[in-house]
Amino acid sequence: MAILQSTIARPLLLGTRTMQWVSSVIAMGIYAYFVHKQHHGTHIIFNLVISVLSVVFFLPAFLSPFKSTLLSKWVALIDMIFSYLWLTAFIFSSQSYNYGNVYFNAPFGVKVSVKHAAEAFTFLAFFFTVLGLLFETMTRWVDADHDPIVREKHHGDARAPLDAPANTTGAAAV
Template identity: 85%
Template sequence: MAILQSTVSRPLLLATRTMQWVSSVIAMGFYAYFVHREHHGTHPIFNLVISVLSVVFFIPAFLSPFKSTILSKWVALIDMVFSYLWLTAFIFAAQSYNYGNVYFNAPSGVKVSVKHAAEAFTFLAFFFTVVGLVTETLTRWVDAENEPVAREKHTAADTRAPLDAPANTTGTAAV
């Protein structure tokens, strides 16, 4: 687990987050262009919505490599949800831009190479979301293993019964 130490995994996590966000922004640009060209077609609209939401929800992920907090748990949850959404978006793009006469699929008239580029950046967004999820989870796991365990200190003057002990109704500590 030496590779997962914080000194290595945090820059790797930041690079993954950057690639995840950049891929989402580029995919958003492609799908916004597609929807602008032609207003019908559910696949480009779905992919545009996923990419817009990703651009917004991936912003807090840039803070997670710097400090292990509760934010990391939320970022991992967001990654898990968006990994499935990006997988669905990639499947939609593959269905739309790999079968039949791709030139006439929605949006018609757009070069096939542009449609394939949109599909590629959709896959990259999915891939880096999964890599971010795995890296975030493993980094937090290693950080939790390396945290020292805090033990409660008890003094001789502390004669209070433990909280899980039966109630003392007749002794000196009784109220």
């Protein structure tokens, strides 16, 4: 059953990683356009910085579905951090593009549909980051069930291991 779960989880994880990265790239392009149109606006700058960092930091995540290693632990940590950052970016975009006359909100003069597209891709980046974190964790658990148990071996040591029963009758018992 666990092998079946692993064979299903890995393609799902790769698909999630692809959607996560593509959403970040599209959001980065839209927010870069916003900055080009109007240089101020802390929400726009924050969202652009998060999307640029995501594009860079999500690249190693493409390797994690193929081999579960130490990299998977780092990818899960990156997903956890960026899920909160993308949630904050989504809240900022929702505040900017859902209240009042959206056309006059920063950046001024950009179509409302483009602003809503930025909000949508911000949400998608958040959603796929959380989904990637869940699939990464699930894949790590499945792989941990198949890892062999490694027992300690005592080589070259004449004495018995510390958890061995005491020898009370032999020559060493003196």
